[in-house]
Amino acid sequence: MTTTAAASYPVRFDVDYPEERNRLTAALRVIWIIPIAILAGLLSQGAGSFGSSGRPYFAAAGAGGVLFLPVLLMLVFRQKYPAWWFEWNLQFTRFEARVGSYFLLLRDEYPSTDEEQSVHLDFDPPKAAALNRWLPLVKWLLAIPHYIVLFFLGIAVIVVTIIAWFAILFTGQYPRGMFTFVVGVGRWGYRVSAYAFLLTTDQYPPFSLD
Numbered sequence: 001m002t003t004t005a006a007a008s009y010p011v012r013f014d015v016d017y018p019e020e021r022n023r024l025t026a027a028l029r030v031i032w033i034i035p036i037a038i039l040a041g042l043l044s045q046g047a048g049s050f051g052s053s054g055r056p057y058f059a060a061a062g063a064g065g066v067l068f069l070p071v072l073l074m075l076v077f078r079q080k081y082p083a084w085w086f087e088w089n090l091q092f093t094r095f096e097a098r099v100g101s102y103f104l105l106l107r108d109e110y111p112s113t114d115e116e117q118s119v120h121l122d123f124d125p126p127k128a129a130a131l132n133r134w135l136p137l138v139k140w141l142l143a144i145p146h147y148i149v150l151f152f153l154g155i156a157v158i159v160v161t162i163i164a165w166f167a168i169l170f171t172g173q174y175p176r177g178m179f180t181f182v183v184g185v186g187r188w189g190y191r192v193s194a195y196a197f198l199l200t201t202d203q204y205p206p207f208s209l210d
Contacts, residue, residue, distance in 0.1 A: 006208035010124035010201050011194045013097065013187040015106045017179055018118070022108040026168045033103050036111050040065070040099050043092065065092045071199050072136045081128040081199070089198050090123055093190070097121045104161050104182055105174060121190060126200040136199050143196040146205060150192065153185045184209025 025032055044065035066089045074080050091114075098111035098119045107118055160178045167175055191205040 006206040006210045009191055009203060009206060011187075011191045012120070012122045013183070013190045014120045015101050015179075015183050015186075016118035016120075017176060018107060018174070021168050021172050021174065023169055023172060025108050026105055026165060029103065029105060029165075032110070033099070036099055036102070039113070040096065043095075065096060066198060068197050068199070075128060075131060075136050075199060076133050079128055079131070079133045081126045081131070083125070086123075086125060086200065089200075093123075093193070093198070094119070094121050097186070097190070100186070104157070105164055105168060106179065106182060123194050123198065123200050131199075132202050135202055139196045139199065142204070143192055146188075146192045146196075146207070149207065150185070150189055153188070157182050157185050181209065 067085050071081060071085055071089075074082065074085075094116070095111070095113060098107075098117060101107050101119045102109075102111045109117055111117070160182055164174045164178050164182075167173060167178075188205070188207075188209055194200045195203070195205050
């Protein structure tokens with residue numbers, strides 16, 4: 001898809017670039033993240049009891065927490081997407097994004113459970129009547145090309161994050177080009193998530209970091 005198509009996709013994700021970095025919290029990030037990662041895991045398991053699905057990329061936990069199967073069944077049989085189900089999926093995914101951004105060294109402030117902070121993620125509310133009621137049954141299959149690309153991009157993100165960790169420790173900065181790349185991969189992943197698992201749109205995700 002073109003850059004214009006990517007820009008018009010009903011998912012928006014961005015992270016504010018930090019001009020100053022805390023070297024101590026960056027150095028100990030894998031330790032500092034443990035409490036909030038445990039909380040995210042507990043929320044994910046709680047939602048999983050009602051039906052959830054893993055997403056292809058970005059959050060450190062990245063597996064579960066959203067209502068997937070109930071939404072799929074409601075769309076297929078009633079062509080409805082309850083507003084409070086959407087709100088749960090949106091807020092949990094935003095929380096997940098803050099935890100993921102912290103883990104990947106994009107931000108230094110500790111992830112909030114409810115405040116937006118400097119990690120911005122938004123999905124357009126689904127218009128269930130306009131969605132194809134049968135497409136949710138195969139979206140996960142149609143998104144396979146994205147999973148393959150995101151797998152390799154995810155490996156690149158790991159490498160970039162390790163390099164950025166050393167850069168922050170020695171220079172106090174996250175190289176902006178690397179930062180933009182990691183955020184772009186996250187943006188790509190959340191578009192796939194919206195299409196295949198959150199089921200908020202029938203518009204096929206663009207193969208784009210923009």
